[in-house]
Amino acid sequence: MSVRRGLKWAAALLTLALALSSGMVLNERYSDGEIAAAETAETAKPEQIERGEYLARIGNCAGCHTARGGETYAGGGAVNTPFGAVYASNLTPDKTTGIGAWNANAFYRAMHEGRSRDGRLLYPAFPYPNISLTTREDSDAIYAFLMNRVAPVKRENTAHTLRFPFNNQLALAAWRLLYFKPGAYQPDATQSVSWNRGAYLVQGLAHCGACHSTRNALGAPIAGHAYDGAMMPLNDWYAPSLTARNEASVADWEIAQISAWLKHGISERGTALGPMAEVVYQSTQHLRDDDAQAMATYLKALAPSATPLTTIAAASRKADAQSEKLYVDHCSKCHGDKGEGKPAAFPALAGNRAVTMANTTNLIHVVLAGGFAPATTGNPRPHGMPPYYHLLSDAEIAKLLTFVRSSWSNNAAAVTDLDMVKYRNALRTP
Amino acid sequence: MKISDLRVGVARVATATIALLLTAHGSAQTTLSFDAMTERLEACIACHGKEGRTINAEYLPRIAGKPAGYLYNQLVNFRDGRRNNAVMSHLLQPLSDGYLREIAQYFSSLDLPYPPPQAPKVSADALRLGETLVLRGDASRKLPACSQCHGTPMTGVTPAIPGLLGLPSAYLSAQLGAWRAGQRRAHAPDCMGEMAKSLTPDDINAVASWLAAQPVPSISKPIASLPAPLPIRCGGVPQ
Numbered sequence: 001m002s003v004r005r006g007l008k009w010a011a012a013l014l015t016l017a018l019a020l021s022s023g024m025v026l027n028e029r030y031s032d033g034e035i036a037a038a039e040t041a042e043t044a045k046p047e048q049i050e051r052g053e054y055l056a057r058i059g060n061c062a063g064c065h066t067a068r069g070g071e072t073y074a075g076g077g078a079v080n081t082p083f084g085a086v087y088a089s090n091l092t093p094d095k096t097t098g099i100g101a102w103n104a105n106a107f108y109r110a111m112h113e114g115r116s117r118d119g120r121l122l123y124p125a126f127p128y129p130n131i132s133l134t135t136r137e138d139s140d141a142i143y144a145f146l147m148n149r150v151a152p153v154k155r156e157n158t159a160h161t162l163r164f165p166f167n168n169q170l171a172l173a174a175w176r177l178l179y180f181k182p183g184a185y186q187p188d189a190t191q192s193v194s195w196n197r198g199a200y201l202v203q204g205l206a207h208c209g210a211c212h213s214t215r216n217a218l219g220a221p222i223a224g225h226a227y228d229g230a231m232m233p234l235n236d237w238y239a240p241s242l243t244a245r246n247e248a249s250v251a252d253w254e255i256a257q258i259s260a261w262l263k264h265g266i267s268e269r270g271t272a273l274g275p276m277a278e279v280v281y282q283s284t285q286h287l288r289d290d291d292a293q294a295m296a297t298y299l300k301a302l303a304p305s306a307t308p309l310t311t312i313a314a315a316s317r318k319a320d321a322q323s324e325k326l327y328v329d330h331c332s333k334c335h336g337d338k339g340e341g342k343p344a345a346f347p348a349l350a351g352n353r354a355v356t357m358a359n360t361t362n363l364i365h366v367v368l369a370g371g372f373a374p375a376t377t378g379n380p381r382p383h384g385m386p387p388y389y390h391l392l393s394d395a396e397i398a399k400l401l402t403f404v405r406s407s408w409s410n411n412a413a414a415v416t417d418l419d420m421v422k423y424r425n426a427l428r429t430p
Numbered sequence: 431m432k433i434s435d436l437r438v439g440v441a442r443v444a445t446a447t448i449a450l451l452l453t454a455h456g457s458a459q460t461t462l463s464f465d466a467m468t469e470r471l472e473a474c475i476a477c478h479g480k481e482g483r484t485i486n487a488e489y490l491p492r493i494a495g496k497p498a499g500y501l502y503n504q505l506v507n508f509r510d511g512r513r514n515n516a517v518m519s520h521l522l523q524p525l526s527d528g529y530l531r532e533i534a535q536y537f538s539s540l541d542l543p544y545p546p547p548q549a550p551k552v553s554a555d556a557l558r559l560g561e562t563l564v565l566r567g568d569a570s571r572k573l574p575a576c577s578q579c580h581g582t583p584m585t586g587v588t589p590a591i592p593g594l595l596g597l598p599s600a601y602l603s604a605q606l607g608a609w610r611a612g613q614r615r616a617h618a619p620d621c622m623g624e625m626a627k628s629l630t631p632d633d634i635n636a637v638a639s640w641l642a643a644q645p646v647p648s649i650s651k652p653i654a655s656l657p658a659p660l661p662i663r664c665g666g667v668p669q
Contacts, residue, residue, distance in 0.1 A: 068519075069510030265524070281524035334472065345469065369517055370473045374524035381462060381529055384473030387517050390486075391476070 033119035035109065037101035044144035052145025055138050058291070059131060059205040060283035064088040073146065074098070074153040079125040080233045081219060084162035086125035094152035107143040108136055113182050121172045123160065124180065129221065133185040133204030179220035191301075194290075198298025201291060206283070211239035211275070227302060231361070235422065237274050238361040240354075243305045247357050250296070251304050258296035263287055264378030270354070271347050273371045273385075274362060281374035323403035326396055330388065331404070339408045345383050350408035360401070360415050364423045367397055394420035467536045473521055474533065487545075488600040494540035497652045499589030501534035503616065503666040512615040544596040544646040551599075552639040556632070560640025563633060564594075573628055574661040576637070579621075584644070586652035590667045593652060599642035606634040617665030624662065 044052075056062070065088040067076030075090035075098075092098040099107065099117075106117040114128035115121055122128065134142075165171045185200045202208050211232060214225040229241030229248075240248035250258045253269050261267040265280040272280045287295070328337075334346040341348030349355050355363060370387035373379060388397065398415045405412040468475070477490045493501060507513040509522035509530070522530070550557055562568070564584070567575035577584060579591055586593035594602070608614035609626035616622060629637070660669055 067511075069512055277524040281526075369520050370476075372473060372521055372525055375526040375529045380526065381467075381470055381532065382525075383470045384521065386473045386476030387521070388476075389517065 035103065035106040035117050035119075037117075038103035038106075042104055042144070042147070044148050048141050048144045049148050050145075051138075052141035052143065053149060054286065054288070055205060056142050056145055057283055057286040058201060059134075059142070059207070060279060061091065061142070063278070063282050064126075065091045071151075071153045071155070073150050074155045076155065076158050078158075081125055081162075082233060083166035083219065084160065086123045086160045086162065087158035088126070089157045090153065090155050091146050092150050092153040092155075093147045094154050097154050097156050098152060099146065100152060102143075104140050104143045107146075108139040111139045111142075112136075114176070114180065121169055121176065123162070123172065124175075124219065127207040127210040129180055130203065130207035130210055131205050132180075132183045133200065135185070138205065175218060175220070179218070192297065194294045194297045195301060196294075197291065198294035198296070201295055202298050206295070208242070212242050228305065229359070231359075232275065236361070237365060238357075238359045239275070240357060240359070240362075241305070242299060243302050245304055246353060248353065249302065249304055250299050251302070253300065255293060255296045255300060258299060259287075259289070259292035260378065262292050262295060263289075264376045265374035265382070266344065266379050268343065270352075271373045273354075273366055273373065277371065277374040280376065285374065285376040285378075320399070320403065323399040326392070326400040327403050327407075330392070330400070334385075339404065339410070344379075349404050350410060352410075356405055356410050356412040358412070360405075360419055361423065363401060363405075364397065364415065364420060367392075367401065368423060389424075394424065462532075464536075467532070471533060471536065474537070478537070487598050488604075491597060491601055492544075493537045494542050495650065496538060496592050497586050497588050497590055498531075498534045498538035499666075499668075500586070500592045501538055502531050503590060505530040505534060507616060512617070514613060541651075544650060547645045548599055548642040550639045550643040552635060556636040557640050557643070559633070560636035560638075563629075563637050564640055571628060573625070576641075578658070578661050579656070579664075581653045581656065583647050583649070583653065584641070585647065585650055587656055588652045588654055591652070593646075593650070594641050595644050596646040596650070597642065599638040602638035602641055603634050606638065607631075610634070619663045619665050621660075621662045621664035621667075 062072050064077040064079055065075050066072050067074070070076050071092070073091040075088050077088045078085045079088065090098040093100040095101050102110075102117050109115050110117070110122065110126075111128065111134050112132050114124065114126065114132070160167065185204060187196045188199070191199075209221065209226055212227045212229060213221055214228055214230045216222050227242035229244065230239050231237075232239060242248055242250070245251060250261075250269075253261075253267075257267045257269050261270060261272065262280065262284040265272040265277060265285065284292070284295075331349075335341050335349050336346075339348060339350035339352075341350075347354075357363070366385060368387060368389040370385045372384040373382035375382055392400065395417055398417050398420055401415040404410065405415065462470075474493075477486075478493050479490075504513065505522060505525075506527070508515060508518040509525065511519070525533075552560075563573065564576040567573045567578065576594060579587070580594050581587050581591070584594045605614060606626050606629065609623050610629065612623065614623075626634070660667070663669065
């Protein structure tokens with residue numbers, strides 16, 4: 001009894017100490033607090049506004065700061081995190097509900113330090129750990145665009161639905177103390193101008209790592225795990241590794257193939273589907289050619305790693321008549337008798353890393369829910385994969401995918417009935 | 431006429447219509463053949479049926495031959511969250527307005543035979559109520575007749591009002607119910623939402639049963655225009 005009581009006291013003291021130190025942190029590092037409301041609009045040049053519009057697209061700000069079917073930039077999009085939902089704020093220049101009372105300093109501080117105009121700490125679902133690298137000049141351009149080109153929309157911000165203790169500013173201050181320092185992009189003089197531009201965009205504004213890098217249990221990036229692939233928060237998609245050659249590394253793609261993929265959502269090497277199709281649709285299709293090339297240059301040069309492939313011994317591979325029949329009946333019409341696909345229309349399944357990757361989330365998701373490649377200027381009428389959730393049972397999909405993963409040149413491990421269970425649930429999310 | 435002949439005929443009409451539509455919109459993009467569009471739209475055809483007829487009409491409606499503006503509005507509504515279906519919404523997220531317009535045009539141009547009417551499963555009184563509401567409305571409750579908007583032959587009106595015949599009663603009542611509950615919405619002002627909220631569950635059952643029991647007339651195409659203005663303002667419908 002007394003031991004238990006002692007432990008309770010120790011826990012209480014520890015909590016108090018943590019709270020006090022966090023409080024001090026809050027006071028010391030963030031005492032400059034509120035930035036006064038801007039009285040007059042700052043003047044902006046048309047070129048700056050234009051550049052800001054472009055940069056806002058590359059940052060895909062509207063991706064979260066627009067509710068589905070809502071006014072663009074008026075906020076309300078949900079970022080579902082393991083700690084609850086964070087709702088993106090209203091970025092239109094409305095004086096009371098948007099950023100109409102913000103000046104360029106306040107806007108830069110939000111981008112760079114992750115703090116609201118009133119001094120409140122922002123949740124890192126707003127990817128300021130990445131976009132902190134954005135230069136003052138670029139931040140000012142985005143601000144000028146939002147203030148001058150976007151119509152004010154009166155829409156109160158949606159309250160976050162984070163669980164305790166994550167809904168607490170002290171907890172957030174502690175998190176920031178541990179995991180966040182405002183940054184600036186440091187050019188690497190040994191690399192080309194294009195590589196540096198690509199690094200600046202990929203690491204910063206385009207915040208690729210927000211999805212493609214592993215996070216720790218508290219949602220923070222882990223050193224040495226940049227772009228090594230991570231599950232999306234709802235566990236319904238996997239953002240593949242950009243460094244693993246057996247996942248989504250583009251080390252052996254041509255620069256032109258990578259930039260075509262970013263701009264059109266499709267190249268002879270692969271097709272964007274799922275959340276990445278949305279990113280291409282909303283953001284990367286708008287990349288200028290030089291920026292697309294810069295991002296391609298940087299992505300191609302990422303140091304390669306290899307995640308272990310779970311393969312099966314050739315001897316244990318045997319054609320199962322039922323699985324093959326499922327393939328013939330449902331897939332071969334588009335993907336070909338030998339999984340060869342049809343260029344620019346239906347992806348090949350033989351030798352396709354999205355098929356053979358150890359993590360089968362996306363593969364199962366695409367079979368259950370189907371999907372279109374994004375409609376872009378380079379591919380305005382994309383092909384679509386039908387959903388099969390209502391046509392095939394879990395057991396049939398597992399058999400079918402096991403066949404696809406182990407046929408032709410493919411040699412990946414089986415998909416089991418158990419693998420299927422969790423994805424059925426993910427699909428029910430509206 | 432064999433199905434394959436029909437298909438070729440449909441293909442020609444469809445290609446011509448798509449070409450015409452794009453010319454009318456001054457699009458610089460080249461047009462696609464019927465077959466090229468079919469190849470792209472496997473994702474739609476898998477559920478809404480070969481050539482726009484469906485495999486589970488209670489839940490997955492036939493879309494062939496519906497007015498293009500209506501189909502386009504539904505695609506946009508699914509994409510933008512006014513209608514809720516996780517799979518439809520997921521499929522449409524990365525698609526542009528221009529492509530959705532072409533998809534709508536493709537399915538609208540299909541001219542295919544309709545299924546025979548359903549034998550009603552409700553009482554004669556319910557059928558009479560259904561007939562009254564559909565053809566005459568109820569002035570005492572300020573309910574216009576369905577036919578005032580959907581056309582006297584009930585085959586819809588170009589470009590954006592759908593026909594109400596050739597659909598199963600379960601589908602019709604599910605849609606009216608969804609509208610009544612606010613789960614299905616249209617562009618504001620949402621006239622169907624208002625209408626459905628004025629109906630009781632019995633009204634809905636009666637209307638759906640009567641409509642499903644009517645044969646589709648030999649001229650099944652939507653009519654070009656209504657004799658009188660719409661009795662109520664509707665978003666997404668040119669007025």
